[in-house]
Amino acid sequence: MSAKTATTTIREMRRPRRWLSDLSGGGLKVLAGGVARSLFIPLLGIGAFLLIWAIAAARVETSLGQLPGPIQVWGQAVGLYQEHRDERERESEFYARMQERVDKAVAASKSPETIDRIASRTYTGNPTFIDQIWTSLITVATGFLIASVIAIPIGILCGMSATLYSAINPFVQVFKPVSPLAWLPLVTIIVSAVYVSDDPWLAKSFLNSAITVTLCCLWPTIINTTVGVSTVDRDLMNVSRVLRLSWLKQTVKIILPSAMPMIFTGLRLSLGIGWMVLIAAEMLAQNPGLGKFVWDEFQNGSSKSLARIMVAVLVIGLIGFFLDRVMLTLQRHFTWDKNAVLR
Amino acid sequence: MGTYLKIDHVGISFPTDKGPLEVLQDVTLDIAEGEFISLIGHSGCGKSTVLNIVAGLLRATLGGVLLEEREVTDPGPDRAVVFQNHSLLPWLTVYDNVRLAVDQVFGKTRTKKERHQWTLHNLQLVHMEHALERRPGEISGGMKQRVGIARALAMEPKVLLMDEPFGALDSLTRTHMQDSLMEIQNRLNNTVIMITHDVDEAVLLSDRIVMMTNGPSATVGRILDVDLLRPRNRLALAEDPTFNHYRAEVVKFLHERHGTLKLVKVSEPEESPQLRRAANA
Numbered sequence: 001m002s003a004k005t006a007t008t009t010i011r012e013m014r015r016p017r018r019w020l021s022d023l024s025g026g027g028l029k030v031l032a033g034g035v036a037r038s039l040f041i042p043l044l045g046i047g048a049f050l051l052i053w054a055i056a057a058a059r060v061e062t063s064l065g066q067l068p069g070p071i072q073v074w075g076q077a078v079g080l081y082q083e084h085r086d087e088r089e090r091e092s093e094f095y096a097r098m099q100e101r102v103d104k105a106v107a108a109s110k111s112p113e114t115i116d117r118i119a120s121r122t123y124t125g126n127p128t129f130i131d132q133i134w135t136s137l138i139t140v141a142t143g144f145l146i147a148s149v150i151a152i153p154i155g156i157l158c159g160m161s162a163t164l165y166s167a168i169n170p171f172v173q174v175f176k177p178v179s180p181l182a183w184l185p186l187v188t189i190i191v192s193a194v195y196v197s198d199d200p201w202l203a204k205s206f207l208n209s210a211i212t213v214t215l216c217c218l219w220p221t222i223i224n225t226t227v228g229v230s231t232v233d234r235d236l237m238n239v240s241r242v243l244r245l246s247w248l249k250q251t252v253k254i255i256l257p258s259a260m261p262m263i264f265t266g267l268r269l270s271l272g273i274g275w276m277v278l279i280a281a282e283m284l285a286q287n288p289g290l291g292k293f294v295w296d297e298f299q300n301g302s303s304k305s306l307a308r309i310m311v312a313v314l315v316i317g318l319i320g321f322f323l324d325r326v327m328l329t330l331q332r333h334f335t336w337d338k339n340a341v342l343r
Numbered sequence: 344m345g346t347y348l349k350i351d352h353v354g355i356s357f358p359t360d361k362g363p364l365e366v367l368q369d370v371t372l373d374i375a376e377g378e379f380i381s382l383i384g385h386s387g388c389g390k391s392t393v394l395n396i397v398a399g400l401l402r403a404t405l406g407g408v409l410l411e412e413r414e415v416t417d418p419g420p421d422r423a424v425v426f427q428n429h430s431l432l433p434w435l436t437v438y439d440n441v442r443l444a445v446d447q448v449f450g451k452t453r454t455k456k457e458r459h460q461w462t463l464h465n466l467q468l469v470h471m472e473h474a475l476e477r478r479p480g481e482i483s484g485g486m487k488q489r490v491g492i493a494r495a496l497a498m499e500p501k502v503l504l505m506d507e508p509f510g511a512l513d514s515l516t517r518t519h520m521q522d523s524l525m526e527i528q529n530r531l532n533n534t535v536i537m538i539t540h541d542v543d544e545a546v547l548l549s550d551r552i553v554m555m556t557n558g559p560s561a562t563v564g565r566i567l568d569v570d571l572l573r574p575r576n577r578l579a580l581a582e583d584p585t586f587n588h589y590r591a592e593v594v595k596f597l598h599e600r601h602g603t604l605k606l607v608k609v610s611e612p613e614e615s616p617q618l619r620r621a622a623n624a
Binding site: 233235236238239241242243249253254257258260287336337343 | 386399426478
């Protein structure tokens with residue numbers, strides 16, 4: 001946090017604010033400028049947005065009643081969290097009750113089969129909003145990781161070999177613009193055909209969503225890695241030639257560090273796309289996750305539904321932002337270019 | 344006993360859309376061990392191409408280069424290059440940049456401790472021992488060039504190749520760097536080929552100045568022996584008639600090949616973009 005304040009301060013010093021310099025002395029002015037830019041002005045923007053939302057929403061009448069304003073949406077957010085808490089409480093009560101029954105059965109010296117039958121019952125409550133968030137996060141992480149593990153090596157090889165690039169480029173260009181919704185039926189059918197198991201370790205719906213995310217996450221990483229690797233400064237490559245670095249050393253010492261910022265740009269784009277794709281895939285395929293939550297609420301059509309969907313939209317946006325921030329932090333940590341900024 | 348470094352009837356052409364473009368033609372130069380040679384000429388005359396051929400980064404179309412009677416076919420640390428834009432790896436510290444070269448050249452022959460000492464020694468030589476842990480992005484242009492020189496020197500090259508090493512620096516820093524280079528040269532007596540646009544720099548530093556004709560098909564136009572005692576002092580030489588005579592000779596050569604004198608000192612991109620592209624291909 002302190003680093004961020006420092007950069008803001010420096011930026012402020014370079015471009016002094018006239019209207020502020022009239023008001024106060026040097027140091028205070030700089031500080032005030034920093035606070036204004038990083039805190040006050042965004043808050044002002046949010047405030048204005050909430051106000052416009054509240055006023056506009058009050059004028060829209062839908063089939064599900066009045067369009068909810070910020071206050072109703074906040075109310076639903078709290079409600080959803082409360083539902084989650086209640087659900088967890090019911091679950092622990094259920095297991096406590098079951099433990100009691102098992103204890104009783106043991107005390108009554110029932111047969112082991114009976115005891116096992118009692119103990120094997122699991123709680124079958126509906127997944128709550130919070131559960132759906134976790135499902136979505138785990139799915140997107142899985143899909144994104146699979147995509148990265150495939151795409152980064154392909155990108156590196158494509159960047160090094162123009163021949164391989166020419167061979168792979170047509171696929172990248174053609175598959176890149178394909179919508180996740182087009183992939184989904186194919187993935188579903190293929191997963192059902194290939195992944196046959198009596199006791200599946202992973203749910204098929206989870207695999208469908210994750211693979212769809214993977215298919216959409218591949219391309220930005222491949223493209224950006226290729227560009228990063230193929231555009232290593234020619235002088236640095238000459239340094240490598242003069243030093244007679246081996247292929248491996250050249251890759252590790254020169255090409256990869258040089259391409260790292262571009263690789264991360266690709267990863268960030270991929271993760272952003274993956275998150276969007278996942279929500280759509282969950283909606284369409286009724287796979288567990290935030291997308292399903294939105295769809296269920298839409299189908300439900302109760303008076304709360306619109307506000308709940310809005311909560312979901314905001315949460316989806318916040319999580320997307322948070323994921324990008326995580327990637328940016330990783331990028332700052334792993335690359336030499338410490339000036340990478342969030343845009 | 345052959346010449347230490349022999350550039351023998353070197354010619355090079357690059358294929359372009361309009362047929363092959365002959366950049367160098369019949370460049371011949373014999374360089375003795377410990378000699379300091381400057382290559383001077385107008386922009387685009389192929390000075391960098393000569394240097395790249397000696398470095399092994401480019402292959403001559405005709406003729407060849409012999410170092411200690413062995414033909415140069417590929418780049419190697421015995422012909423270390425100081426690039427114009429320093430070319431330090433931005434993700435490594437000053438120390439690690441030099442250490443990478445030291446490890447690469449002496450990895451098998453010297454112990455870890457010796458390599459560490461040698462890295463430090465070379466950084467001390469260019470007065471950069473105070474900034475070991477800094478990264479290239481955190482030091483000035485002159486400092487970066489010093490580190491670039493330290494990296495090249497640390498390879499203990501047979502020939503040190505410098506492509507306009509001070510071209511991108513301001514004139515005050517350049518003056519410092521020239522003095523530093525002279526001091527190092529007095530101690531180590533390297534064989535050096537340096538490309539420059541700066542007439543004063545060429546006369547001050549060189550044993551011989553090789554003036555090149557304008558391209559295409561550039562070649563050696565004239566070679567000027569600079570017979571000034573070493574160590575040289577820039578202040579004393581400023582008023583020295585011999586120094587000024589040499590200076591005038593170079594200026595005259597360049598002037599004859601160009602309309603205005605102004606262009607001599609301005610450092611411009613070495614070659615046309617088209618040529619660069621051709622060289623890359």
